[in-house]
Amino acid sequence: MPNTPQGIDFYHTGYCRHPECIACRGGSLRPISFPAMAAHIHADGGMLFDTGYAEYFKTATAHFPEKLYALTTPVVFNQPSLKQQLGDKADTISKIFLSHLHADHIAGLKDFPEIEIICSKKAFDFAKNKQSRFAKLRKGFLPSLLPDDFEQRIQFIEDFQQINLPPDMRPFQTGYKLANGIIAIELAGHAMGHFGILTENVFLIADAAWQIENITEKREPHLLSSLVMDNYAQFRQTLKNLQILSQHNQDLLIIPTHCEKTLSKLWTNK
Numbered sequence: 466m467p468n469t470p471q472g473i474d475f476y477h478t479g480y481c482r483h484p485e486c487i488a489c490r491g492g493s494l495r496p497i498s499f500p501a502m503a504a505h506i507h508a509d510g511g512m513l514f515d516t517g518y519a520e521y522f523k524t525a526t527a528h529f530p531e532k533l534y535a536l537t538t539p540v541v542f543n544q545p546s547l548k549q550q551l552g553d554k555a556d557t558i559s560k561i562f563l564s565h566l567h568a569d570h571i572a573g574l575k576d577f578p579e580i581e582i583i584c585s586k587k588a589f590d591f592a593k594n595k596q597s598r599f600a601k602l603r604k605g606f607l608p609s610l611l612p613d614d615f616e617q618r619i620q621f622i623e624d625f626q627q628i629n630l631p632p633d634m635r636p637f638q639t640g641y642k643l644a645n646g647i648i649a650i651e652l653a654g655h656a657m658g659h660f661g662i663l664t665e666n667v668f669l670i671a672d673a674a675w676q677i678e679n680i681t682e683k684r685e686p687h688l689l690s691s692l693v694m695d696n697y698a699q700f701r702q703t704l705k706n707l708q709i710l711s712q713h714n715q716d717l718l719i720i721p722t723h724c725e726k727t728l729s730k731l732w733t734n735k
């Protein structure tokens with residue numbers, strides 16, 4: 466197991482519970498916690514990786530059809546907001562990276578006004594298309610969580626310099642250099658425009674896997690999980706690539722956003 470990463474803080478922003486077997490085949494029916502992690506990457510002026518759950522989630526799901534989200538995925542907040550947890554460090558953050566636009570990754574966004582936002586153009590286009598609220602809800606997206614000036618603050622991942630990744634990142638070949646030491650890598654399938662971040666020996670993979678065993682033990686999520694995926698075939702291919710990567714690159718710390726087992730050793734605030 467690689468060392469605990471320096472230069473990144475990991476924050477617990479709340480959790481939901483689902484049966485273990487949904488996230489990992491062969492798991493039990495016992496409900497387990499799926500924390501929503503947000504990370505503070507210190508490199509290059511300070512960047513947030515997602516914003517996790519926040520009170521705005523409750524407002525956004527107060528009415529139908531969005532209420533269906535809260536009913537099917539009961540969320541528990543038992544800690545201060547990410548902004549409060551960051552304290553003085555919040556002032557040092559110059560950019561917010563969004564791995565994708567699902568509610569559990571963007572709910573805290575309104576607590577960080579005026580800060581530049583980086584996300585993929587594909588995710589942005591989906592957010593802005595003319596589909597109904599219900600169609601968007603089915604894809605885990607709650608438009609009201611986006612700040613009004615979202616469009617003015619956005620920078621697209623795809624507009625950054627595309628670079629070749631070092632050979633030890635195989636089978637992943639290219640990424641986008643967001644800043645010195647921070648590279649965005651596409652992890653297609655889970656959601657439209659789903660990206661992770663590579664920084665030093667840490668690969669934040671967002672929801673490309675839910676449990677680390679999806680990768681280390683090659684246990685895929687339950688087929689039911691395909692209902693919430695943007696493209697299940699792509700998700701499986703990405704997962705396969707992560708399995709290959711983790712086998713040959715033992716120095717890399719792969720961190721799924723919702724894996725309690727991985728994160729329990731890393732929380733900054735617990």
Ligand SMILES: [Zn+2]
Pocket residue numbers: 567569570672722723
């Ligand atoms: Zn998620």
